[in-house]
Amino acid sequence: MTPRRRAALALATTSLAAFGLSACATADEPADTTDETTAPETSTSDGTTTDSGSSAYADGTYSADGSYTSPGGEETITVTVTLADGVIEDVEVENPETTNPNSLRYQGEFIDGIAAEVVGVPLDDVSVDRVGGSSLTSGGFEDALETIRDEAAA
Amino acid sequence: MPARLRLDAIGTRWSIDTQEPLGDEVVAAIRDRIDAYDRAWSRFRPDAAIAPLARAAGEVRMPQESAELATLYRQLHDVTDGAVTPLVGASLERLGYRADGVADTGLAPEAPPAWDDVLRWEGTTIRTTAPLVLDVGAAGKGQLVDLVGDVLDAHGIHDRVVDASGDLRHAGAGDQGRPTRVALEDPRALGHAIGVVEVEGEAFCASAGNRRRWAGRHHILDGRTGAPTDEVIGTWVVAERAMVADAIATALSFAPVGLLARHWSFEHARMYAGGQVEATGRFAAGLHVRKVAA
Numbered sequence: 316m317t318p319r320r321r322a323a324l325a326l327a328t329t330s331l332a333a334f335g336l337s338a339c340a341t342a343d344e345p346a347d348t349t350d351e352t353t354a355p356e357t358s359t360s361d362g363t364t365t366d367s368g369s370s371a372y373a374d375g376t377y378s379a380d381g382s383y384t385s386p387g388g389e390e391t392i393t394v395t396v397t398l399a400d401g402v403i404e405d406v407e408v409e410n411p412e413t414t415n416p417n418s419l420r421y422q423g424e425f426i427d428g429i430a431a432e433v434v435g436v437p438l439d440d441v442s443v444d445r446v447g448g449s450s451l452t453s454g455g456f457e458d459a460l461e462t463i464r465d466e467a468a469a
Numbered sequence: 470m471p472a473r474l475r476l477d478a479i480g481t482r483w484s485i486d487t488q489e490p491l492g493d494e495v496v497a498a499i500r501d502r503i504d505a506y507d508r509a510w511s512r513f514r515p516d517a518a519i520a521p522l523a524r525a526a527g528e529v530r531m532p533q534e535s536a537e538l539a540t541l542y543r544q545l546h547d548v549t550d551g552a553v554t555p556l557v558g559a560s561l562e563r564l565g566y567r568a569d570g571v572a573d574t575g576l577a578p579e580a581p582p583a584w585d586d587v588l589r590w591e592g593t594t595i596r597t598t599a600p601l602v603l604d605v606g607a608a609g610k611g612q613l614v615d616l617v618g619d620v621l622d623a624h625g626i627h628d629r630v631v632d633a634s635g636d637l638r639h640a641g642a643g644d645q646g647r648p649t650r651v652a653l654e655d656p657r658a659l660g661h662a663i664g665v666v667e668v669e670g671e672a673f674c675a676s677a678g679n680r681r682r683w684a685g686r687h688h689i690l691d692g693r694t695g696a697p698t699d700e701v702i703g704t705w706v707v708a709e710r711a712m713v714a715d716a717i718a719t720a721l722s723f724a725p726v727g728l729l730a731r732h733w734s735f736e737h738a739r740m741y742a743g744g745q746v747e748a749t750g751r752f753a754a755g756l757h758v759r760k761v762a763a
Contacts, residue, residue: 446652
């Protein structure tokens with residue numbers, strides 16, 4: 316019932332997918348969703364995810380990695396999202412393999428900040444297309460969320 | 470069907486959003502444009518056109534885009550009393566922001582030399598009287614966003630959004646036939662936003678110290694002292710051109726709004742270290758209080 320999948324992924328900037336203030340989820344990136352070929356269980360190739368509600372996503376816990384380039388080198392974060400009734404119940408962000416000490420404080424701030432905003436926000440709550448002032452870390456977070464969204468699409 | 474071209478270039482992620490997928494020829498032209506800019510201006514490339522100036526006093530010829538960059542920089546420099554200057558590069562390196570990554574040098578900040586003492590930058594010619602690390606980071610990324618837009622125009626692609634990780638320009642009907650909505654990321658809490666603005670037929674740029682941070686330092690330095698700015702922690706600007714929006718976003722870290730508004734037309738939001746936000750125009754209308762944890 317709780318598929319736990321892991322996907323290392325090609326980088327892909329999307330808008331923040333899960334924040335109420337964010338997310339160009341399906342409606343904003345039809346090219347991404349309709350061209351989906353990496354997740355065959357995503358049976359929505361006709362683009363119906365665009366107008367379906369939160370039920371477009373299968374409940375469960377999903378994990379994906381995202382990476383970004385910091386001045387100190389490539390960094391990876393792992394984002395784990397728990398979905399219930401198509402809504403994000405919980406988000407965890409961790410950086411398992413950080414070797415760049417300069418990033419630690421930076422990522423610590425990022426990790427502290429995420430959960431508070433995200434809890435209870437519908438995945439399909441589309442309200443912006445992109446983020447300004449966006450941090451390097453957010454890019455990795457967005458990447459991971461995009462993969463999770465693809466995987467969770469039912 | 471909207472389509473997105475993604476590129477990694479000049480140390481940032483690019484998204485070029487159009488109404489139809491771009492052909493190979495346009496994509497190649499975009500890559501060439503970005504690469505040419507990098508080869509001219511990057512202070513991280515030993516083969517860059519400006520690189521010889523870091524080794525010795527001398528003269529270099531720069532590409533055509535140099536002229537408007539020179540004019541903008543000089544004006545910014547004068548209006549901000551030297552707080553914004555392309556000479557900040559050496560101060561950045563001194564604090565540890567270098568081509569091979571960042572490091573904690575332990576060195577105290579040092580103000581860059583005075584412009585008129587060491588630099589003549591007119592049109593496409595840069596002449597120096599001392600070894601200089603030039604850094605056009607305050608406006609260069611924005612200018613490149615504009616230049617990539619020019620490439621798209623030349624290929625008949627008039628409806629698009631060129632987005633270099635948050636420094637962006639919307640043109641024509643955009644990629645979706647409507648304005649693009651941009652979240653203003655909270656520099657205190659990444660992944661949060663303090664508001665939303667709609668951008669149509671113009672540019673949006675942001676500046677925040679959280680993007681490049683190391684050893685308790687960040688990359689937005691005050692040209693008067695060579696030290697990182699600490700009063701302002703985030704700025705967001707809408708202006709007609711990305712080059713100007715980018716430059717104003719940097720200048721707002723140092724300069725009173727009224728001074729800048731005398732010379733350039735823009736709307737803005739600015740957050741101070743204490744969390745207070747000032748905003749004009751649509752930024753004031755688009756601010757919202759961020760959610761609080763349950």
